[in-house]
Amino acid sequence: MLPSMVLMSALAATAFGANTTYTYTFPAGFNIGLVKPDQLSSWCQGQRNECPSICNGSTTQNTCEDSTLKFNCICADGSVPDVSPYIETVPFYVCEETYGQCINAHPNDAEGQRACKAAATCGSKNASAEDTTMSATTSAASSTLAMATSTGSSQTSSSVAAASTTTNAAAALSGLEGYSTGFMAGAMFLAVRLFL
Structure with a gap:
């Protein structure tokens, strides 16, 4: 050499x-x-x-x-x-x-x-998008679990947990590309209806 x-x-x-x-x-x-x-x-x-x-x-x-x-x-x-x-x-x-x-x-x-x-x-x-979606989904799952394990019967507590879950669901949906605004609005409406 x-x-x-x-x-x-x-x-x-x-x-x-x-x-x-x-x-x-x-x-x-x-x-x-x-x-x-x-x-x-x-x-x-x-x-x-x-x-x-x-x-x-x-x-x-x-x-x-x-x-x-x-x-x-x-x-x-x-x-x-x-x-x-x-x-x-x-x-x-x-x-x-x-x-x-x-x-x-x-x-x-x-x-x-x-x-x-x-x-x-x-x-x-897209590795960056996968990370964002994964963390948003994990956050939404944590909020849902917290709401499900809550033993209080307070309407305010349920509303706060539902709002938190809806916010996290919206964050998870925002990481997904290619979906129309109408679809996301419909999905958010359904998520709110499920928790009320």
Whole structure:
């Protein structure tokens, strides 16, 4: 091995720690040289932002190197999650870029572009939204449990608990995307009717 290659390997090991768990491999056809440096930096920022959500809030390693897109995401319990199913991670951005590069490499080639589309299976899960929905649902369940275990027969106490549950139900519903305002209003109306 050439001395300069040994030095680069040592620097890479230092940047990611001696016990690096980086195992992600770029898909065939991806050319990192076609991606602007500021875009690479943005992708790493997304990766670093999503890692804690994927790990349910706590990590021991959360790194990403802008120039190479090498990253580490290790949860506090020592597990190494598969980040590829999630949006705003390096595998997600690379997948989308690979698709774009593939389409550009096949101008006026419908068959080639169909192959590009078939190969592009990018992540679609949103770790941040899952965390928000999970905590709102847990909060709503806690309020319902508190109301159910209350032994008092006071109308005021029941109304306060019902209002609290309705507020938490609304928070849980607000984390869900793609539902119309009418559906949410109807669901809230039903929730209020159930607790009155």
